[in-house]
Amino acid sequence: MQKEVIIVIGGGITGLTVALELARLGKHPLVVERGPLLGGRSASLPCKATDRCLKCNNCLVEDTLRQIKYDSPFEFMTHTTISDIRREAESWYVTLETGPFFIDWEKCTDCGACYEACARLGASGVVRGASINQHPFFGIDQKACSCLQKGANPACVKECPEGAINILARPQTRQVKAHGIVVATGYTPYVPPEKNRFGYGRLPNVITTQEADEMLRESGAVTRPSDGRVPQRVAFVQCVGSRDRRIGREYCSRICCGYSLRLALHMIHKYPDVDITIFYMDIQNFGKDFEKYYSEVKDKAKLVRGLPGDFYALDEGKISVSYFSEEQQKNVAQPFDLVLLTIGLSPQEENPDLANMLGLGINEDGFLRSSQADASAVVVAGTARGPMDVAECICDAKSAAFKMANFLEGS
Amino acid sequence: MTEGRVNRSVLVVGNGPYCFKVAGELASVDSVSLAVLREARLDEMERKPNLVELLMPVELLGFSGQPGEFRAVFRQTDGSHAERTYGFVVVALESEWISTLNKWSVVEDSRTTSLSKLEKYFNEYLGNIGPGDKVVFISGFKQNSYPVSQEKIVNFAAAVREKTGAATYVLMEQFKVAQEGLERAFRLARELGVVFVKFSQTIPEVRVGPEECTVQYMDEAMGQAVKISPQLLIFEDEACPPPEGRYISDLLGINLGNQGFLQGDFLFNLPIYTNRTGIFVVGSGKGPISEKEAEREAEAVAEEVAKLVCSFDKEVVGPFPRLNENECIHCLTCYRSCPHKAISLYPGQRSPQISPVACRGCGICVESCPRRAIDFEDGESGISYYGIDKEIAHIVYEDSRDVPRIAVFACVNSAYDAYLLAKSRGDRLQARCSVLKVPCGGRVEAAAVIKALGSGIDGVAILTCHEDSCKSVHGASRCRKRIAAVKEMMTKCGVKEEAILFGTVAPGSAPQFVELINRFSLRLQGRDGSSIIPGNAGSGGEAR
Numbered sequence: 001m002q003k004e005v006i007i008v009i010g011g012g013i014t015g016l017t018v019a020l021e022l023a024r025l026g027k028h029p030l031v032v033e034r035g036p037l038l039g040g041r042s043a044s045l046p047c048k049a050t051d052r053c054l055k056c057n058n059c060l061v062e063d064t065l066r067q068i069k070y071d072s073p074f075e076f077m078t079h080t081t082i083s084d085i086r087r088e089a090e091s092w093y094v095t096l097e098t099g100p101f102f103i104d105w106e107k108c109t110d111c112g113a114c115y116e117a118c119a120r121l122g123a124s125g126v127v128r129g130a131s132i133n134q135h136p137f138f139g140i141d142q143k144a145c146s147c148l149q150k151g152a153n154p155a156c157v158k159e160c161p162e163g164a165i166n167i168l169a170r171p172q173t174r175q176v177k178a179h180g181i182v183v184a185t186g187y188t189p190y191v192p193p194e195k196n197r198f199g200y201g202r203l204p205n206v207i208t209t210q211e212a213d214e215m216l217r218e219s220g221a222v223t224r225p226s227d228g229r230v231p232q233r234v235a236f237v238q239c240v241g242s243r244d245r246r247i248g249r250e251y252c253s254r255i256c257c258g259y260s261l262r263l264a265l266h267m268i269h270k271y272p273d274v275d276i277t278i279f280y281m282d283i284q285n286f287g288k289d290f291e292k293y294y295s296e297v298k299d300k301a302k303l304v305r306g307l308p309g310d311f312y313a314l315d316e317g318k319i320s321v322s323y324f325s326e327e328q329q330k331n332v333a334q335p336f337d338l339v340l341l342t343i344g345l346s347p348q349e350e351n352p353d354l355a356n357m358l359g360l361g362i363n364e365d366g367f368l369r370s371s372q373a374d375a376s377a378v379v380v381a382g383t384a385r386g387p388m389d390v391a392e393c394i395c396d397a398k399s400a401a402f403k404m405a406n407f408l409e410g411s
Numbered sequence: 412m413t414e415g416r417v418n419r420s421v422l423v424v425g426n427g428p429y430c431f432k433v434a435g436e437l438a439s440v441d442s443v444s445l446a447v448l449r450e451a452r453l454d455e456m457e458r459k460p461n462l463v464e465l466l467m468p469v470e471l472l473g474f475s476g477q478p479g480e481f482r483a484v485f486r487q488t489d490g491s492h493a494e495r496t497y498g499f500v501v502v503a504l505e506s507e508w509i510s511t512l513n514k515w516s517v518v519e520d521s522r523t524t525s526l527s528k529l530e531k532y533f534n535e536y537l538g539n540i541g542p543g544d545k546v547v548f549i550s551g552f553k554q555n556s557y558p559v560s561q562e563k564i565v566n567f568a569a570a571v572r573e574k575t576g577a578a579t580y581v582l583m584e585q586f587k588v589a590q591e592g593l594e595r596a597f598r599l600a601r602e603l604g605v606v607f608v609k610f611s612q613t614i615p616e617v618r619v620g621p622e623e624c625t626v627q628y629m630d631e632a633m634g635q636a637v638k639i640s641p642q643l644l645i646f647e648d649e650a651c652p653p654p655e656g657r658y659i660s661d662l663l664g665i666n667l668g669n670q671g672f673l674q675g676d677f678l679f680n681l682p683i684y685t686n687r688t689g690i691f692v693v694g695s696g697k698g699p700i701s702e703k704e705a706e707r708e709a710e711a712v713a714e715e716v717a718k719l720v721c722s723f724d725k726e727v728v729g730p731f732p733r734l735n736e737n738e739c740i741h742c743l744t745c746y747r748s749c750p751h752k753a754i755s756l757y758p759g760q761r762s763p764q765i766s767p768v769a770c771r772g773c774g775i776c777v778e779s780c781p782r783r784a785i786d787f788e789d790g791e792s793g794i795s796y797y798g799i800d801k802e803i804a805h806i807v808y809e810d811s812r813d814v815p816r817i818a819v820f821a822c823v824n825s826a827y828d829a830y831l832l833a834k835s836r837g838d839r840l841q842a843r844c845s846v847l848k849v850p851c852g853g854r855v856e857a858a859a860v861i862k863a864l865g866s867g868i869d870g871v872a873i874l875t876c877h878e879d880s881c882k883s884v885h886g887a888s889r890c891r892k893r894i895a896a897v898k899e900m901m902t903k904c905g906v907k908e909e910a911i912l913f914g915t916v917a918p919g920s921a922p923q924f925v926e927l928i929n930r931f932s933l934r935l936q937g938r939d940g941s942s943i944i945p946g947n948a949g950s951g952g953e954a955r
Contacts, residue, residue: 004631021714021718023712024718024721024722025459025717025721026721045919046906046919046920047918047919047920047923049880049915049917050879050880051613051877051915052878053678053876053877053878053879053880055676055678055681055879055880057678057681058917058919059678059679059825059876059917059918060678060679060681060823061882062828062917062918062919063679063824064880066828068540081512086599086868099918110835113833128836129919130919131828131832131919132828132829132831132832132835132918132919133828133918135837141842192439206518211832217919217920218922219922220920220922220923220926221922243588243594245598250594250595250598251588251591251592251594251595252588252589252590252593252594253590254590257589276771281586282585282586282587282609283585283587284558284585284587284588284589285555285558285587288668288672288676289676290555290670291555291670303611305609306612324611324768326611326631326632327612329634340671364592364595365591366418377442386591391681391682392704394681394682395707395708395711396684396707396711396713397683398682399708399710399714400709400710401714402710402711402713402717403710405714405717406439
């Protein structure tokens with residue numbers, strides 16, 4: 001009997017869990033990831049523990065990646081996009097394009113020679129995983145390659161002892177006949193537009209939580225971009241890119257309250273003198289220990305209801321933030337060393353195209369829906385369906401795998 | 412496990428309509444029995460008729476065994492006992508919504524009610540309400556509020572406003588909008604004229620007597636005092652753990668969360684696992700969730716069961732502890748210490764039996780056995796008392812002494828990954844380290860730590876997962892307590908305990924791993940300003 005291939009679009013925590021589950025059921029998933037690495041956004045989330053685990057769920061991602069790295073239970077393709085999908089007689093004919101500039105992960109031994117070669121040139125064309133459980137651990141970011149920009153041959157290609165780095169004239173194509181498709185294309189973090197009232201992009205010490213995450217993972221601390229110092233006074237601004245009808249995001253991103261409260265507790269644990277203010281609209285429940293964490297934050301940080309108005313630059317990289325104080329019944333301005341914008345989850349830009357190609361629905365918020373008519377041949381899972389946290393993505397992925405396996409049994 | 416003993420049927424334990432749904436999902440996987448602990452409606456059941464057995468109402472009296480051979484004893488209403496064997500168990504208990512009227516010192520009457528009563532008798536309550544009247548909903552303040560109950564509030568408030576034209580108020584602590592479509596529903600209700608008032612500093616005052624029914628509060632945004640006399644006052648209910656939860660968790664040997672909801676508060680239980688292989692928990696018994704989420708969990712558990720059934724056909728791989736019956740003195744320490752209840756005492760057997768399906772290879776039993784009668788089959792002797800000196804010999808006999816020599820016991824689920832990540836990043840450690848991979852902090856033997864220190868190195872670091880994210884539930888906390896005891900003992904013997912470090916590291920936290928080791932290294936060199944140096948254990952711990 002021919003193998004019943006299931007294409008899983010997206011190599012983030014959802015796609016990987018779907019593939020892992022299907023493989024354990026004896027099915028044949030093929031994960032297609034457009035980026036250079038597996039693990040998606042969740043693989044680079046940092047631990048926010050104090051002396052206890054605050055259940056940011058990031059270890060769940062590590063655990064999934066570890067199983068994949070050591071068992072290699074399914075096939076995957078990185079640096080790969082889908083150029084065409086056709087439906088013919090209960091099957092999908094999918095055309096995949098890899099590269100043209102990519103690392104062949106089957107040859108790659110994760111030695112890091114390419115990364116060093118690229119770093120020596122001061123470029124960041126070769127990217128490195130955030131978790132040791134990511135294999136491949138290195139990948140190519142073609143846009144950031146300085147060699148290609150100069151019209152030269154990339155240095156990494158000849159440095160690779162395994163000959164695993166390919167640079168071809170055009171992308172490598174592959175045709176796959178698939179019996180089902182799982183869409184796990186995830187979300188895109190909201191980026192404040194060029195002109196924004198937070199001063200983001202203009203004031204160096206106004207950063208997004210995604211940037212704070214990267215810093216925490218890379219260096220172990222959230223510091224001020226302007227001088228690398230540990231901030232004394234920190235403001236969190238919640239709901240940036242969420243719950244805002246004017247910008248077309250009339251929904252709660254669900255995970256950001258938990259994120260900020262955890263990060264606040266983490267920072268206070270590490271630097272007990274740090275003074276944290278969280279500007280919020282409403283605090284959403286997060287996790288089973290919600291009450292415990294929430295009351296701890298209320299004790300150790302200042303929670304201000306209402307989002308702030310103006311953000312002005314002060315001396316020494318400080319930012320003046322003005323807001324209405326309900327306690328004092330008047331507007332006040334307060335200086336901060338660092339402002340963190342807690343950005344929401346936005347639907348992927350490609351969602352309408354993807355919906356069109358696969359006959360999927362799209363909800364009012366722009367996230368994907370499985371279509372009613374053909375629900376089982378194409379299943380949508382994870383944050384492609386709407387905002388959810390890592391544990392919910394894993395649960396959703398298991399349920400998607402179950403639906404897909406049932407569909408295959410029935411067909 | 413012998414093929415003959417493997418049973419692939421599933422027992423679903425529930426207390427309401429949800430468990431019928433779960434059983435329905437599972438029925439497509441394998442044969443399912445449903446034990447309902449009280450009378451519940453049957454309409455879900457009729458939709459999916461392929462249940463093998465329905466026990467309702469039934470009492471679960473006894474439970475034992477391992478995945479593929481769980482044994483359950485029931486007592487039915489007629490007093491008769493039944494014993495059955497199951498492959499897996501799914502706990503699908505539902506939480507309860509309890510009225511909060513007594514918390515507000517309010518007695519229920521025609522003017523005051525709970526949200527669940529309103530849901531049941533909506534038209535009756537609305538019968539007497541007209542355009543000039545006032546209706547007030549109260550959400551939160553005395554209990555935690557959830558999106559599922561606020562969804563009801565916003566829908567009812569909008570319906571009251573639309574149908575009766577009454578002035579409708581919702582007094583609340585927080586909008587809990589973390590659910591699809593809720594933000595929009597709140598806006599639509601506002602557009603209909605429902606007034607939402609949020610509180611963060613104060614609590615509204617409710618007075619209900621024979622003559623009056625008033626709500627007074629301070630509008631925090633406007634800074635004004637407000638008094639309303641509503642014709643109908645509705646209080647949001649409190650979500651409470653399923654009343655059967657404690658008994659069932661005790662009987663099944665699964666951990667309970669700290670608020671009494673099902674599922675122990677351990678990271679790796681998420682989303683639907685328990686500390687026991689083959690036993691799962693789904694639905695609102697873990698805390699209030701939406702119907703959609705509960706449905707997703709039912710599908711996810713069906714997937715888990717299907718996967719476990721597949722795993723029975725495969726050989727057990729990975730490290731597996733073996734018990735030497737000749738050494739066993741039947742003290743049952745292993746049986747008690749196993750966090751996954753993978754060790755059983757079968758009638759007629761001489762020694763405890765370790766289930767290869769349920770065992771997760773943490774090695775806590777190996778560490779806890781006072782007779783050293785349990786060992787891993789694939790020999791990880793390098794981390795045990797017997798092999799530790801050979802394992803770290805390369806740093807013991809290290810010639811260069813410019814940096815301290817440290818043996819690091821690193822948990823494979825966390826610190827060992829962080830170490831590998833630090834190494835691949837090229838991070839510099841200010842110490843000569845021998846990093847030993849351990850299956851869990853709970854596996855680390857006190858004797859091995861002391862022997863390592865006694866072999867002449869400068870320090871021993873034990874780095875584990877954070878408590879609450881330990882894959883072996885209490886592995887990290889056992890380890891912390893054990894190391895504290897070793898330190899205390901060393902102090903009593905006059906040996907400097909600074910040569911031992913216990914720390915917690917996440918798998919992706921390479922910088923934290925480096926920081927811990929480098930700070931420890933400074934401490935060992937007496938350069939952190941706090942303590943003197945232990946030096947070589949052989950030289951009596953004198954300062955260099």
